[in-house]
Amino acid sequence: MPAALAAATDEAAWREVAKAGLVSGRALLRQRFEAGEVADRLASRWCAVADDIVRSAWARCLGEPEGIDLLATGGYGRGELYPQSDIDLLVLAGPEVQQARQADIGRFFSMLWDAGLATSQAVRSTGQCVEAAREDITVLTALMECRVLAGDEGAVARLAAALSPEALWPPKDYFAAKREEQRARHARFHDTAHNLEPSIKEGPGGLRDLQTVTWMGMRLYGVPGLRALVPLGLLGEDECASLEREWRVLARLRFGLHLLANRREERLGFDYQKNLAAMLGLKDERRDNLAVEQMMQGFFRSAATVMRINDRLLQRFEEQLSGQEPPQPLGDGFELRHGYLAMAEPARLGRGFDAVLALFEAWDVQPGARGLHSETARALGESLGAIRPYPEQPEGLRQRFMVLMQSPQAVAALTRMARLGVLARYLPAFGKVAGRMQYDLFHVYTVDQHTLTVLAHIDGFARKADERFGIAHEVWPRLRKPHLLLLAGLFHDIAKGRGGDHSELGAVDAREFAGAHALPGADADLLAWLVEQHLLMSVTAQRQDISDPDVVARFANKVADREHLDYLYLLTCADIAGTSPKLWNAWKDRLLADLYSATRFALRRGLENPVHATEIMAETRAAALERLLGEGLAQEDVERIWAAYPDVGFLRYRPEQIAWQTQGIAASGGADTLVLARPHLHDGGLEVFVRTPDRDGLFAALVATFDRLGLNVLEARVLNSSDGFALDNFQLIAPLGRAPEPAAVESALRNALRDPGKVRPPRRAAPRQLRHFRVPARVDFDASADGRRTRMSLVCTDQPGLLAGVAQVLRRFHLRVHDARIATFGEKVEDFFLLTDERDQPVADQALLDELRAAIVAGVDGESRDGKKEAEH
Template structure:
């Protein structure tokens, strides 16, 4: 038996080939009919395959982290099935007593199967080799064997080639070349396999190492780009993602091609891995293989994306338990990301060894940086990269562990992978020698953090080396820590480093188009150090239990003085960390037209400098959550809140009185859009003062056109795409009546729209003028005529009561399997202090189609009037806020009514019954 499977105990418990071979011989003896024989063979092998898989799964559950053993066991099982099938096919289905020299055949395993690593539902990559062009007998045997494997329910990737065809295909195609590189003899003519192996080495491999390495690294970079180019995405691809199994495979392929090694441990002898790096490689591979095997088993298919719904189950299977402040699934995923980081570490040093070997043959393989800065404080340049003069250089002065990154940033240098490896090894010196208390070390760290060049890249290097987490131990606690929700795309440390990079981009005016206000005010900020340190610390207390904003503010009071910030700067950083969610919560959940919202916000902020800092921190925090989270509507709301709060903070009161502001807005609308004055005055008189305060100039102009177009019609619906806000403005002018809001919301949902904001107005002549900002399911405006037509028809049908809304909504609701991994307990808050005129109701619930419609119907049942609605979603969590009064316009302050309202809304947030959405 191959040494590949020496780690498998009790192999016959998985499959007993001898016993099965005897049973197959008995089958052949019982009948001479080939069809009967074949069906009996398939039945026997199918039962053996199922039993073998069950035994492998049983062993995996007993030892849930033994990934390599499980993967080897699966390859071993398939080997025996293939061998038995081949022997039966050549011996009993298509026997040939006198075969010619051309009627030889060898079966080889290629790809992952060739490596002996198979998850339960991996493809079986198999090759059939013949010495020359296929004969009729070899064609029959190959076809029969493939049909057998397919009948067993196996997914087979196969090729049938002569030796000449094999060589030609391998030369032409990188994928084939890589697959054959891992070719392994399974069964058949051993001499033919040896001949094929020798020709592959001589004609495909020899002299082509440099080209192969270049192609594999380019292929790896393209794959990383396709998979998100980060090993810290919270739903990683275990096989193809950055830091996944394919990255380890790439290293092995390169080593095998250059040095013709057969196993990973042989890479040590080849000089491409050290013994320590080999252990890292094997630990990471074993863990990732275990995760992939569990993933395939749970999915019942070949599935490599570790989505939220599988993460919890695999954490349980692998015996992770909850700990204070950190759930079992978060602990499991933290270990996953630490292994993914380890894959990155091994890759870096492997490529450094490879580069040295290539350079010894004449030239460097990796690109060279040719700058030669003069003052390197004892560090040296090794072919353009910052390197160490000796292995004990960090031990002589551990501050150099920080200094190397400061020099790399200052001079724009790469750090030599060998220096990175030594930094990882020596990072523990930071604990032992009191480096954190040395002012020079803290000054160097602050230089990197606040660099006007590229702090994101250098901080990421520092994090990869383990120096970042050692120097700022509170940051070390969030390294590789995931946030188990559908909102955050990255681990906490990756999110933080990305936010720092975005801050640098804003300061350098590289994101001026996306963030014009933030870019403009960066020049006005008094202390750059404050904003950079605040971004570093804003999420640093996550995973500790309790409010991470409060705990983080306390941590900031300890960390900032150590970094060299003065008392005033420390206080400001602590305040920013404490309130880093305030601006987004106010902008996205509250009515900014309600002046008390602005006053309450300004009362907490207290100074224009804090306001500037808070805006920038809010922007980079949202942007760093992940792709697609930032949009024009969020920019609009944050700008609106910033402008209103700045006016209050600068003057202590509003610059202009209410009447002046209304008159000013009317002038702006009339001037900007060229309305005839008489027509404008006539339409404007129909709109109450509150409307002019609430709506921006562009919306007012669109509404006035809408009102003119409506004429005397009892109902008029219009939709206008608004690219600045990234949404479509849907305007409904209708006779006001109870239930109007929930019906419009239901119609919009039915057309596939998501409502992100709603303003409800009543004209002086009793008509309802409702404005909705709507996006499609991908977060884009409805902008095609067909889409807009479908949207307006759906609203018309809902208002005309042409059908029951709930059955229609349920029929179009898409399953949300990923969201089912989460449970958001619904909560209702009724607040009579947040507004002078309205009762403010905030509902937190699990997001689902038509939730807003159901909540609006519950408010209708409770006999309250909705004046505005604000919708925010954070992954699986929806936060819907309503500004309401009773039917005569008063606040809802009766304790009994408040309790009844809370109960009804909780039922609506929880239930999807027909009572929640009326006809």
């Protein structure tokens, strides 16, 4: 290309040659990328293409002038250029030369932009560089990595001397500023690399972390790169090799992402993940081990390694800068250095798991330690290969591991072991799920991170640390052996990605672990049962009507006793809360607590003596009446209102809900339409009660109005009074936690109820992320347990206005909704409805059900396609 650029007769011809060179260069890069060429060679090739264009433009605009130099800085300066990265340029010249050549310099930058090279440029003298660097540490950092593109080769050395630590930003100040910069950057990503759409460059464990410690080494020790820290004893040879290996992984991902996006994109978003995995040559192995999941697992593992070594290096730099400090002996060969736990002889760790376990035992009794000393952490990392899996460990060491699991600091110990790679060696099944993601919107963490989050919630139950769990702190003290719950949390998802039912496979792993660690038979049985049934309570609570005594009885029979119930309840709470920070809410807390309480009562009564609906209704009626009398209502007024109230209401509602509804009816003065709304259970939560003459389209109008108000329906109870009124109760939540005022909700609903037939759901585009996940719509019908209703289940992709749209279809078929349970799991919706025909009879016409199924599937799939098209436009 240099010859073709030089031969161009004018700037227009030059521009076309440069553009063509960039296009052909990127095409060649993609070919070489897909052929497997390593990232550093690709980056060098692309840098050479940019150099040719930049130098040619400089020669055309400025020739070979005296007193003015052109430098590449930043990533371009170190020769690391990605397909869509900016090229960082510095024109170095005194003020007089800058003024004299201003037009030529401007023309030079314009030529680059016109050719298609995005530049980040500065025109400064050496003194101006010093002042800019003094004010902004990012300027200094960019100028630490520069090379001459045109002009005097000595310019770099002169600039480096002017920017030396003696002149500005001495090592301590530079270290403190860059460390704080990294902390702030990590905080933007919630201090974890385990995001669904991680940033390869800026996120924790990303390329910027590698660059940060490189810059620190350059500034603090005057070395040219990370490898130069090895002879200084600051970086181990194995650590350096690990960082170089992970840089190649991350750089290749970033390179491919730029090629795929055809723009500067640093976030590994859903728009690109599948296609990038294909570019890397990965193939789907099974439904639970997709190519995209393999790619992301590789990324998360690389990021974890970078974070570990980054932490060690920062600690070593800090110690070097703060000077020597006498260690504080702790006994048994351990000491505190600068507040970090250290082994006096870290080489002991290479002898096997005995010394490694001793390290974690010492850490267990020093919870105030700032962390593991970098030398000890480095020795531990080097010793990982010597740690054998638990079946190969002596019985005494396995028993010491179990003692550690029974410590008050057990969760902290497990978390440390996981972060430092020890747990994956001792328990290889855990190593297989390290960094494993699930390609959906429901599981926001990798499997190992989810597991550690579940354990953290369990630890919180013991410490009563989270008020969001209403009764967990009451249940926890009843556990016979709390460490069995920790082990259940450790194993509950450990078999994901293997193919087959992960609950069943995990139960096998748990039983083998229990046998090897000499757990008593009853404990082993309980542990295996918890792992195998860890979804039972969640599924029952969220997909079935737990106000139905038969549902509770079936669940109680599976649980069988109080002990299993206590453990399962706490594991379920921790599992749901540990799946996503946004998943747990007070409605789920109440739902699980209600199922727990009803099951406890059933077990206490005896499984051979099931609770009957009539008993529950009588108890609810008595409790509600007591409340209402205490509020000043006359019993005859209450009985008059209840005379038309359906008996099943006393089964489905709590006493306080019955009292709230009854008070509203009494205060309405006989008005035809009553709408009540109140904040309920959690931030952004509302409960709404509507009493209005029953008519077609009522349910559809109500849910469409909720949709317009930005409220999601969690649960709908739709009853009918004997005097012709619909009695509809809804549990609602505002997704962003900002619900409208109750008065505004009441007003909107009253307006809608004036003419329900005219209310239509709003049309909105689906969120961007949902476009990448398709769940085939499926509609199934069966009879309710009592045979009086038709149960419809809907599984499909989530989308705006889904429930309102389904309600419109049901209205078109003249079907009544008597109950609705709405559950969303990321991109997947699992909704359940109880239906009847207009005569309140189950729907017996199979042809009608087939037609209904087809209409709902067509509506759901059509909305999904329309939403995708609208979002794309």
